[in-house]
Amino acid sequence: MPPTETIPAGSSNGTALSAPPRGPFTAAQKEYLAGFMAGVSQSGFVPFVGHLANGTITSEPASGLTNHAAIPAEPVEQTVYGTPVSELCKQELWKLEQNGLDVWDRLLAHADSDQLPDEQNTYYFRYFGMFYVGPAQESIMLRMRIPAGELTSAQLDGLADMAEQWGPGHLDITTRANLQIRQIAPKNIVKVLLRLEELGLTSKGSGVDNVRNITATPTAGVDRDELIDTRPLAKAMHHYILNNRDLYGLPRKFNIAFDGGGAVSAAADTNDVGFMAVRVGEAAAQAAGVEPGVYFRLELCGITGHQQFARDVGVLVAPKDCVALGAAILRAFNETGDRTNRKKARLKYVVDKMGYDAFLALAEQKLTFRLPRLPLDRCEPRPRTISQGQIGVYRQRQPRLNYVGVVVPVGYLSVRQARRVAELARNYGSGEVRLTVWQNLIIPNVTDGFLETLKRNLVRAGLPYEASSVSGGLVACTGATGCKWAASHTKEHAVELARHLEKRFQLDRPVNIHLTGCPNSCAQHYMGDIGLLGTRVGPDKREGYHVYVGGGFGQDQGIARELFRSISFESLKSTVEKMLGGYLRHREGGETFQAFTRRHDMNTLQAIFSNEE
Ligand code: SRM
Ligand code: SF4
Numbered sequence: 086m087p088p089t090e091t092i093p094a095g096s097s098n099g100t101a102l103s104a105p106p107r108g109p110f111t112a113a114q115k116e117y118l119a120g121f122m123a124g125v126s127q128s129g130f131v132p133f134v135g136h137l138a139n140g141t142i143t144s145e146p147a148s149g150l151t152n153h154a155a156i157p158a159e160p161v162e163q164t165v166y167g168t169p170v171s172e173l174c175k176q177e178l179w180k181l182e183q184n185g186l187d188v189w190d191r192l193l194a195h196a197d198s199d200q201l202p203d204e205q206n207t208y209y210f211r212y213f214g215m216f217y218v219g220p221a222q223e224s225i226m227l228r229m230r231i232p233a234g235e236l237t238s239a240q241l242d243g244l245a246d247m248a249e250q251w252g253p254g255h256l257d258i259t260t261r262a263n264l265q266i267r268q269i270a271p272k273n274i275v276k277v278l279l280r281l282e283e284l285g286l287t288s289k290g291s292g293v294d295n296v297r298n299i300t301a302t303p304t305a306g307v308d309r310d311e312l313i314d315t316r317p318l319a320k321a322m323h324h325y326i327l328n329n330r331d332l333y334g335l336p337r338k339f340n341i342a343f344d345g346g347g348a349v350s351a352a353a354d355t356n357d358v359g360f361m362a363v364r365v366g367e368a369a370a371q372a373a374g375v376e377p378g379v380y381f382r383l384e385l386c387g388i389t390g391h392q393q394f395a396r397d398v399g400v401l402v403a404p405k406d407c408v409a410l411g412a413a414i415l416r417a418f419n420e421t422g423d424r425t426n427r428k429k430a431r432l433k434y435v436v437d438k439m440g441y442d443a444f445l446a447l448a449e450q451k452l453t454f455r456l457p458r459l460p461l462d463r464c465e466p467r468p469r470t471i472s473q474g475q476i477g478v479y480r481q482r483q484p485r486l487n488y489v490g491v492v493v494p495v496g497y498l499s500v501r502q503a504r505r506v507a508e509l510a511r512n513y514g515s516g517e518v519r520l521t522v523w524q525n526l527i528i529p530n531v532t533d534g535f536l537e538t539l540k541r542n543l544v545r546a547g548l549p550y551e552a553s554s555v556s557g558g559l560v561a562c563t564g565a566t567g568c569k570w571a572a573s574h575t576k577e578h579a580v581e582l583a584r585h586l587e588k589r590f591q592l593d594r595p596v597n598i599h600l601t602g603c604p605n606s607c608a609q610h611y612m613g614d615i616g617l618l619g620t621r622v623g624p625d626k627r628e629g630y631h632v633y634v635g636g637g638f639g640q641d642q643g644i645a646r647e648l649f650r651s652i653s654f655e656s657l658k659s660t661v662e663k664m665l666g667g668y669l670r671h672r673e674g675g676e677t678f679q680a681f682t683r684r685h686d687m688n689t690l691q692a693i694f695s696n697e698e
Contacts, residue, residue: 168424176294177424179205180334185212185293192275199272201225212295212333214288215274218267221569225269227252227277228291232323233301233316233343234262234520238507241518243284245503251277256503258496260560260608261340262520263291263298267567289327294335296326296415300356302345303521307481307488307529310468311347312362312379313404319343321408332415336422337430340387341411346379346467349474350639352522354395355609357432358414359384360407361397363464373401373459381407382461385414385441386433390606392644393433398441400456401464413451417444470639472677473595475521476557477550478536481529487536488529492549494583495561495576496524505546513539523597524560555583555590558597562607564619565628571602573619573628578654585658590665596678598661600630612636614678615661616645622653629653632660634690635682643679648687648694663697670697 163170165177173181188209195202195210201224202210207217216226236244244264248256251273252266259265269277281288290296301319302308322341326332342353346362353359360381370377380401387395402410421439423430436444449456476490491506498506506526510518515530531539543550551557562568564575579600599613610616616633629652636645652660665678671693672681682690 165424166420166422172425174425174427176208176427179208180294183209184330184334185209186289186330186333188212192278195271196273196275199270201271208293210274211292212290213278214291215269215278216292218567218569221565221567221571222268224267225271225274226567227266227269227281227288228259229264229281229286229288230291230298230323231263231286231520232299233305233319234303234522235316236518236520238511238516238518240284240286241503241507241510243280244286245500245507247277247280248503249500254500256498256500257563258493258498258520258524258526259298260522260524260562261298262300262303262522264520287327290333294337295333296335296339296341299323299326300340300342300351300353300522302343302347302349302351303475303519303527304347304349304479304488304529305343305345307483307486308345308347308349309480309482311345311482312364313345315343315345315351315360315362318360318404318407322411325408325412326415329412331419332412335415335419336424337427337432339415339418339432343381343407344639348468348471348479350470352612352638353387354384354638354642355387355389355612356395357385357387358411359387359395360402360411363401363461363467365401365459365464369459369463372463373457375401375403375457379404380464382464383410383445383456385444386436388431388433389609389611389644390604391431391433392611394638394642394644396441397461398445399458399460400445401459402456406452406454406456409452409454410448410456413448416451417448421447467640472641473523473558473597475523475525475527476595478540483530485533486529487531487533488527489531489536489539489543489550490521490527491525491543492551492554492557493525494556494559495579497576497580498526502546502548505542506548509539509542509546513542523558525557555586555592555596555598556580558595558614559583559600560597560608560613561600562602564600564602568602570605571619572621573602573630573654575600575602575608575617575619578628578630578657582658582661586662586665589662590669592665594675594677596665599636610636611644612638613645614682615664617657620651622651627653627655630657632657632664634664635679637679641679643683646682646687648682648690660694663694666697667694 191206202217214228218226248266251269253268257265299319299322301315305316306314340356341358342351342356343360344351344353353361363382365377365380367377383398383400383402384395385398418432421435478487478489480487510516510528513531513535514528519527559579561575561579565571596614598615599608599610600617601608601610602619610618613636616636617630620629620631622629632649633645634648637643668678668681
């Protein structure tokens with residue numbers, strides 16, 4: 086076997102573009118590529134892992150890092166982290182040909198000629214958060230990054246202007262507490278990116294094989310029960326990955342979340358990496374060889390689309406070490422992820438193969454410190470989280486201040502509403518707005534005296550704040566209006582379904598309904614009280630859904646089970662109506678819909694619901 090040379094994926098600088106390259110590499114391109122990559126590999130590139138001190142990253146380097154770019158002793162066969170170039174999948178070859186961060190010329194060329202990208206450029210442009218979403222919409226969608234979901238009123242105003250000038254007149258809040266603007270003409274993509282930067286925002290790395298928007302508890306800093314404000318950590322992680330080129334171009338997408346251990350969950354266990362805050366008392370701290378205090382538990386390999394939550398791996402992480410550990414995990418993933426088969430490339434599959442301990446050991450090798458071990462049950466238990474605690478009016482940890490969780494059905498925020506929210510947050514709050522992974526938003530820091538005025542104005546703007554409504558627990562992916570993978574119009578159906586149900590029921594316990602248009606599971610149907618997965622039904626291929634029940638996350642973690650298959654949307658409204666009716670009639674005490682459905686097997690549930698009029 087010939088010796089191999091390992092080269093970091095996506096290290097090339099790219100070339101100015103006249104005509105975007107298409108199709109497989111020519112012999113000349115391959116030769117150029119081999120020479121170029123050999124040059125890069127000799128540059129002695131050594132990434133470092135910074136530590137986090139008092140909420141900022143220091144430049145203190147870590148020892149013990151593996152240098153990806155070993156200097157070859159003789160001519161060798163090219164590999165990317167051990168995978169021979171000849172075996173790489175299409176997207177990996179594109180990464181080798183040009184780093185997605187270096188496609189500014191391509192963006193300019195497409196804007197100049199008002200041209201939509203071909204397949205390869207579609208891939209590259211997602212490094213800049215520019216998604217061509219044809220044939221569903223023959224235009225570009227901008228996905229930003231809003232770390233910890235925190236925005237200023239000025240930013241929201243600016244985004245509303247952008248959506249009005251270059252988009253469809255509305256913003257979409259995504260399931261990663263983030264924002265998207267659709268229907269952007271190719272000629273406007275560069276203007277949009279420049280304007281975004283002027284607003285102090287970025288969209289770098291929000292798509293394809295990159296770390297996605299870093300999420301945090303949406304009530305961080307104001308939650309009465311939280312152990313730690315996770316916003317500085319989420320933001321530090323955000324800036325760390327943005328500024329380290331080797332942390333782009335991973336084997337596949339990657340999700341990181343921080344949960345502050347308070348009354349509202351961050352659904353961190355649905356992420357590849359979840360940092361969950363815990364308190365460690367005297368005795369447990371002594372056992373772990375640390376000071377008592379607040380730490381994070383590390384959870385790995387959440388991927389609910391593949392029916393798996395993240396699992397606690399038995400370590401404590403000091404808050405100041407989270408960013409370093411996050412980066413070390415990403416580098417370990419870079420080295421071990423599958424670069425031949427996209428379907429098996431997520432972190433879950435690496436860990437399925439090598440085991441949690443071996444993967445953790447690999448990540449730990451890249452750190453200057455050891456992670457203390459402590460079983461989860463030695464940490465103080467977290468108080469119960471409030472179901473849908475991100476909706477409604479709640480007292481903050483700060484005296485006389487409140488946060489108001491606002492219902493934005495399926496995350497659709499018109500430009501008018503966005504401006505109104507910005508204005509209300511400025512006038513009655515601190516000018517700050519939080520987005521949630523449930524596609525809703527929060528206005529924090531509202532004084533007691535302003536609360537009633539704010540509530541009245543929100544309702545007038547078509548933005549209610551009651552947790553008991555069906556709309557409050559409604560999450561829907563983009564669906565057929567904007568996504569080519571969708572079997573059904575999830576967002577439109579979700580709104581129609583909620584309207585239908587709200588005429589018939591006043592819920593006293595929140596019920597989350599998640600609609601995803603295809604098995605990619607962007608709205609995470611497996612974690613909904615009711616999960617609806619889009620499908621086509623019958624010979625005429627009508628839009629419909631498979632129906633799942635009993636899903637949950639965090640303390641109520643559980644993958645929803647399939648209850649009905651292939652229900653057309655026309656029948657779905659009465660099906661879900663019967664489900665809620667059956668639940669309200671047959672539940673015990675004040676049990677939740679989730680507890681009710683988990684208490685029964687599927688046959689019994691089908692019988693109960695079928696008997697409803
Ligand atoms: Fe997603 C691909 C929309 C969150 C799993 N997702 C897509 C694409 C880009 C379709 C495509 O490849 O062209 C969708 C673009 C639609 C559009 O035009 O708006 C899309 N995903 C979304 C959003 C906008 C849904 C929403 O309406 O909120 C969410 C954007 C989040 C963000 O701001 O970054 C979104 N997608 C998710 C989530 C939830 C999460 O990440 O927390 C998942 C589940 C991840 C999981 O299970 O771990 C998710 N999206 C996928 C997948 C499957 C990935 C997998 O490994 O199984 C794809 C397909 C792919 O990556 O190849 C996908
Ligand atoms: Fe598109 Fe499927 Fe994601 Fe919905 S779940 S946005 S249909 S990829």
